[in-house]
Amino acid sequence: MTSTPSGAISLTGRIERWPIAGTFTISRGTKTEAVVVVAEVSQGGLTGRGECVPYPRYGETPEATLQAIQALRAPLANGIDRIALQAGMAAGAARNALDCALADLEAKRAGRRIWNLLGRPAPEPRTTAYTISLGTSEAMAEATAKAAHRQLLKIKLGGEGDGARIAAVRKAAPRSELIVDANEAWTEDNLAANLAACADAGVTLIEQPLPAGKDAALARIRRPVAVCADESVHDRGSLAGLRGRYDAVNIKLDKTGGLTEALAMADAARALGFEIMIGCMVATSLAMAPAMLIAQAARFVDLDGPLLLAKDRDHGLRYEGSLVYPPDAALWG
Numbered sequence: 381m382t383s384t385p386s387g388a389i390s391l392t393g394r395i396e397r398w399p400i401a402g403t404f405t406i407s408r409g410t411k412t413e414a415v416v417v418v419a420e421v422s423q424g425g426l427t428g429r430g431e432c433v434p435y436p437r438y439g440e441t442p443e444a445t446l447q448a449i450q451a452l453r454a455p456l457a458n459g460i461d462r463i464a465l466q467a468g469m470a471a472g473a474a475r476n477a478l479d480c481a482l483a484d485l486e487a488k489r490a491g492r493r494i495w496n497l498l499g500r501p502a503p504e505p506r507t508t509a510y511t512i513s514l515g516t517s518e519a520m521a522e523a524t525a526k527a528a529h530r531q532l533l534k535i536k537l538g539g540e541g542d543g544a545r546i547a548a549v550r551k552a553a554p555r556s557e558l559i560v561d562a563n564e565a566w567t568e569d570n571l572a573a574n575l576a577a578c579a580d581a582g583v584t585l586i587e588q589p590l591p592a593g594k595d596a597a598l599a600r601i602r603r604p605v606a607v608c609a610d611e612s613v614h615d616r617g618s619l620a621g622l623r624g625r626y627d628a629v630n631i632k633l634d635k636t637g638g639l640t641e642a643l644a645m646a647d648a649a650r651a652l653g654f655e656i657m658i659g660c661m662v663a664t665s666l667a668m669a670p671a672m673l674i675a676q677a678a679r680f681v682d683l684d685g686p687l688l689l690a691k692d693r694d695h696g697l698r699y700e701g702s703l704v705y706p707p708d709a710a711l712w713g
Contacts, residue, residue, distance in 0.1 A: 388457040389423045389485075393449040393477070395442045399690040404662055405513040406536050406563045414662040414689060417445045419477035421456060421485050428485025429712060430670075432473035432634050433661035437611065440473050448474035462486070462640055471615050471637030479638025480670045484712050494713035495673055498643070503672045503706040509534040509559060509682040510702065512549065517541065521548040528553035530702045534682055535583075539565040543577035550581040559680060561587040564611055568597045579604035585657070585680060587630060588612060598625040608657055608680075616645045619652055628655035630682075631674055639670040646674050655679045662688050665696035669707035672697075 398414045419430045434440035452460070452469070460468060462482040469475045487494040495502055512523050514536040527533060533556045535549050546560065558581065566574050566589040578586055588610040590597060595612055608628035613619065614635045622629065629649050636642040646656055657680040658671050668683045675681045683704055686692040695710040707713055 387423060388459075389421050391450070391453045391456050392420045392422075393446050394418055395446055398664055398693075400662060400688055401690045403513065404511075404688055405515060406538070406561070411662075414664070414685070415442050416663050416667065417442055417449065417473065417477055418666070419449045419481045421478070421481045423485060423489070426485060426488040428481040428483070428488060429666060430477040430480030430482075430484065430638075431663060431666040432477035432480075433663050433667065434473045435634060435661065438472065438635075445472075445474045445477075448472075449477060452478060466637070466640060469637070471635070471641060473634045475637035476633045476639075479640050480633070480712070483639055483670065487709075487713050493709065494670075498673070500643070500673055501676060503676050505700075505703045505705045506672070506675045506678075506681045506683075507531050507702045508684050508699075508704045509680065510684050510687060511682075512536060514538045517544045517548040520545055521552040524549045524552035528556060530556060532557045532559065532680075532702060534558075534684075535560050537562045537565065537574075539567075539570070542566075542570075542574050546577055546581045546583065558583045559585040559587065559608075559682075561610070562589045564588050564591040566590055571597060572601060575601070575604055585628060587657075595625055603627070606655065608655075610659065615641050616648045619645070619649055619654070622654070623652065626654070628657055628679070630657040630659045631678075632659045632661070633667070633671055633674075634661055639673065642671075642674050646677060650677070657682065659683075660685045664689065664693045665707070666693060666712055668697055668704070669712035672704070672706050675704075 396416050403410050416431050421428045434442050434445040509532040510530045511534045585606050587608045592611040606627040609622050609626040610630040613629045633642050656678040658674040658678040659682045663685045665686045698705040
């Protein structure tokens with residue numbers, strides 16, 4: 381995309397805070413609000429939007445992310461496009477917001493949906509996971525029982541006592557498909573026992589059991605349940621090193637630095653034989669909308685971020701039970 385007679389692209393950004401319904405707990409801690417950064421790019425009376433979630437796990441803060449976005453004002457005004465952005469900015473939350481905002485603006489300028497411009501199939505509704513936060517076995521079983529009508533549940537685990545947790549969860553939701561996310565909390569010492577407990581509970585997939593960079597044991601152990609890389613995978617450059625350790629990869633736009641790289645990464649991962657999971661941070665529908673393009677070819681879809689909020693933004697994604705529908709043009713794309 382280059383500058384046009386309608387004028388140069390202008391850029392604004394802001395930090396937003398969205399209360400979570402209750403609390404959201406994983407092995408690294410608890411939070412009560414989703415802090416997101418929104419980028420807006422405008423040209424000729426049209427505005428494209430993108431939303432990202434800075435992740436402390438990767439050294440990101442909302443303030444630094446906003447500064448990184450605002451630093452692109454001059455390059456955008458000078459005509460840098462979405463493709464050039466990939467080389468001009470490191471992968472991460474800031475580039476995600478800008479990449480998705482530019483894609484949204486492209487679609488608005490063309491008067492077409494973004495998937496048509498990208499040559500991708502029109503997205504269809506997909507079944508999304510619903511997350512059960514980490515807690516005591518009793519608390520998790522109670523939360524699971526309330527969500528047992530859902531087809532796919534994502535269970536946050538965190539180390540000591542995980543065998544009892546997953547057994548209690550399975551008892552509370554005997555018919556739901558279960559995936560587990562350990563968020564790097566397991567060790568080589570308890571890996572085999574936790575894998576076995578998950579297998580006994582009929583778990584389909586386990587995300588990131590061991591810390592990134594300390595996951596070599598996954599290549600040496602029999603894996604009775606498929607294992608998915610999350611913190612160990614970021615973009616296409618990190619895929620090759622996962623072979624033999626992981627069976628699937630969790631693609632998140634905040635890690636890939638936007639939809640552009642996420643689509644390329646999904647294609648590359650499938651070519652290497654990995655199953656695809658599309659994941660999210662706790663955020664509004666504006667962050668989920670671009671990920672719906674990846675969801676079309678994903679075996680596992682985890683785009684429940686808005687369901688965990690006390691309130692979503694206007695024109696949010698439509699959720700019917702566990703089905704999530706593609707975004708309206710009023711939201712994105």
